[in-house]
Amino acid sequence: MYIIKLNAIDSTNTYLKDLSTTTLPKDYTVVVAELQTNGRGQMGAQWNAEEGKNLTASVFKRLPLFNVGEQFYISMAVSLAIIKALRSFKIPQLRIKWPNDILSANTKLCGILIENVIKSNNLQGSIIGFGLNVNQKIFNNLPQASSMSLLTGVIYNKDEVLFEVLKQLEFYFKLLESKAYLDIKLEYENLLFRKKKPSTFRTSKNDSFSGIIQGVTENGQLQVWTEDDIIKTFDLKEIKLLY
Missing domain, CATH: 3.30.930.10 (Bira Bifunctional Protein; Domain 2)
Known part of the structure; x- marks a missing residue:
C-alpha cells in the first residue's frame, strides 16, 4: 500500500x-x-x-x-x-x-x-x-x-x-x-435505506410519485414497486429519493 x-x-x-x-x-x-x-x-x-x-x-x-x-x-x-x-x-x-x-x-x-x-x-x-x-x-x-x-x-x-x-x-x-x-x-x-418502506421519489422532469424500493439490478438500477403494481427500474439520473 x-x-x-x-x-x-x-x-x-x-x-x-x-x-x-x-x-x-x-x-x-x-x-x-x-x-x-x-x-x-x-x-x-x-x-x-x-x-x-x-x-x-x-x-x-x-x-x-x-x-x-x-x-x-x-x-x-x-x-x-x-x-x-x-x-x-x-x-x-x-x-x-x-x-x-x-x-x-x-x-x-x-x-x-x-x-x-x-x-x-x-x-x-x-x-x-x-x-x-x-x-x-x-x-x-x-x-x-x-x-x-x-x-x-x-x-x-x-x-x-x-x-x-x-x-x-x-x-x-x-x-x-x-x-x-x-x-x-x-x-x-x-442495507438499502428505506427498502420495503413506502417512499416518495422525484423524477428528472420534477414529477413526484410514491413507491417501495425492492432492490437493485446487477448494473445498479434501482427497482421500485410503483403505485400501478409494477416494478420499474431507474437510473441515477432519472429519480431522486426524497427523505
Missing part, C-alpha cells in the same frame, strides 16, 4: 486520474488530503468539508480481470467496506442510500465517487474517492449532514479511521475477485 498525504489539492480523484493517464498507479495507491478545494460527488455535486476535520481520500485499485459490465459490484463492495469500517467505531443505524451514500439513521456521513479507468473496452482499474465526515461539528445549510463525532461524542484519529476503511476495502475486493457477487449484492440490498 502506497499512501500520498497532501495538505491541499483540488480533488484526490483528479490527482489519481492524472497519474493514470501516463501509467497505472500501483495497486492500493492512496491519496489523502487535509483540504479538497474542488471535491466532487455524484453527478458533479460539490463535496464540502472543513479543513483537517474529515477524511477525504481516493484509492486506486487495479482490476485487470474485472468485467466492464459488472462495474456496479465495485460500488456495492466499496459501500459495504465503509459500512463495516464504521461499525467498528460503533456508529449506529448504518444504511446505504442508493447508489452509495452512507447514512446513519437519515443523516449523511459519507459520499463515494467511483471513476473507472477503461481502455479499449477493458477495465484497467478503479479510482475510489470518498469523503467521510469524521470530526466536523458544524454543517452550514446542510441539515441532513452529520459526522462520526457528532453521533458518538468521540474525537477520532483520522489515520485510524483510514486504516480501517482500507482494511475493509481489501476484504471486499478479495470477495469481488473470488466472484462472490451474489453475497455482495444480497448484503448491499439488505
